[in-house]
Amino acid sequence: MKIVIDKKKCCGSGECVKVCPHSALTLVGGKAVVDEARCDLDGLCIPACPHGAIHFEE
Numbered sequence: 001m002k003i004v005i006d007k008k009k010c011c012g013s014g015e016c017v018k019v020c021p022h023s024a025l026t027l028v029g030g031k032a033v034v035d036e037a038r039c040d041l042d043g044l045c046i047p048a049c050p051h052g053a054i055h056f057e058e
């Protein structure tokens with residue numbers, strides 16, 4: 001399982017960056033990027049995204 005960000009939907013609002021308790025999300029070139037080594041898959045960023053750009057993927 002991993003967190004995936006749909007680059008087409010991400011608008012770079014940074015809402016996910018604010019909620020991630022592990023500092024696993026950063027904005028690179030105006031798009032959210034996940035550091036999988038830091039992500040603990042709590043899923044907090046999924047509902048935080050106003051554009052539904054974040055989801056789990058097997």
Ligand code: SF4
Pocket residue numbers: 003019020021022023024025034038039040041042043044045046
């Ligand atoms: S699932 Fe949790 S730890 Fe992983 S990027 Fe999202 S908020 Fe951060």
